[in-house]
Amino acid sequence: MNKTVIPYGRQEITQADIDAVVSVLESDFLTQGPQVPCFEQAVAEHVGAKHALAVNSATSALHLACLALGLGTGDWLWTSPITFVASANCGLYCGAQVDFVDIDPRTYNLSPKILAEKLEKAEKEGVLPKVVIAVHLCGQPCDMQAINALSQRYGFHLIEDASHAIGGKYQGEFIGNCRYSDITVFSFHPVKIITTAEGGMAVTNSDELANKMTLLRSHGITRDSSQMTHEADGPWYYQQIDLGFNYRMTELQAALGLSQIERLNQYVACRHRLAERYDKALADFPIVTPLQHPESYSGRHLYVIRLKLDEIDQTHLQVFESLREQGIGVNLHYIPVHTQPYYQKMGFEEEAFPQAMQYYREAISLPIFQGLKNKHQDEVIRALGSILL
Ligand SMILES: *Cc1c(COP(=O)(O)O)cnc(C)c1O
Secondary structure, X not given: OOOOOEEOOOOOOOHHHHHHHHHHHOOOOOEOOOXXXXXXXXXXXXXXXXXXXXXXXXXXXXXXHHHHOOOXXXXXXXXXXXXXXXXXXXXXXXXXXXXXXOEOOOOOOEOHHHHHHHHHHHHHHOOOOOEEEEEOHHHOOOOHHHXXXXXXXXXXXXXXXXXXXXXXXXXXXXXXXXXXXXXXXXXXXXXXXXXXXXXXXXXXXXHHHHHHHHHXXXXXXXXOHHHOOOOOOOOOOOEEOOOOOEOOOEHHHHHHHHHHHOOHHHHHHHHHHHHHHHHXXXXXXXXXXXXXXXXXXXXXXXXXXXXXXXXXXXXXXXXHHHXXXXXXXXXXXXXXXXXOHHHHOOOOOHHHOHHHHHHHHHEEEEOOOOOOOHHHHHHHHHHHHHHHO
């Protein structure tokens, strides 16, 4: 192929980012130095949470969040089938069982109505979930107020997987303030809104949950004498009081994150401008453009269109392949998790989540990222028009 491909998402690295990382390389600490706590504080302040814990991925953050909430063998974790596999796998890591709640046909997020019905049934059968993970797909917040009301009524813990949603707002407040959840998790993978290469963050307002996650992030080891079983043997002393992991973020990653977060608001605003340009240009195409909830400000991580297949004389696969052939790096977010072979072994029926399956048959993610030039976006629109109109 001689054509340059316009990817669906990509990072932007500035000279300031490079300088920040190089200065860490020249410093005393490559890990466990001052950058990580600075980055944690910057994220906590930006989103309005009391505690922030930097880790080496959002996947690790989800795992720690589930453990801190006490998820274990015999428990259930519920999440949306339209998400990255990590939102469900974290339950399996803890020895819990995973089930899914079908999506709302317009927001593509976990449907509070279907959740309510499923909870009512689960209560009768005595199999209520211990943890529900609400995924803010494409950056659009879930109906957290409704899901929170259900969590109060049925007594489950609530995690927000906000991997797509840093910088977005729900009811006028930044996602991550945990007003309606126990813990919120962000990802800093390069396709996400800001990046640390690999990296993630868990934020919470609970001292207890923050302490548990801090302990488990680093082997279950503490240097805090108040947590030890007896007084320290000497200045070298630490105790392992739980079984944890090495999920720490490096200083290089934190320095990059600190530099990137300065541009967060600008990045999300840029994504909104691009999304609005798509909304206008695609208004008469035989597709459904993303709904924007009037009460929220999306992170706009992804711009997902749904094909109106009964108005198009091509298949979903043909449209997708034609776009790729024209150098448009479209993608599909996501393959319903319950259809993955690993999950199929657990006995999920594909059509148990019909809205998710319908979404999967129609969805295509168009390129959207800070640094996508208008002329490249116009190429995407032109290519789509040549196929659909
Ligand atoms: C990217 C992503 C993750 C995992 O993030 P990592 O930082 O790559 O571990 C989890 N959930 C969702 C919804 C994601 O998009």
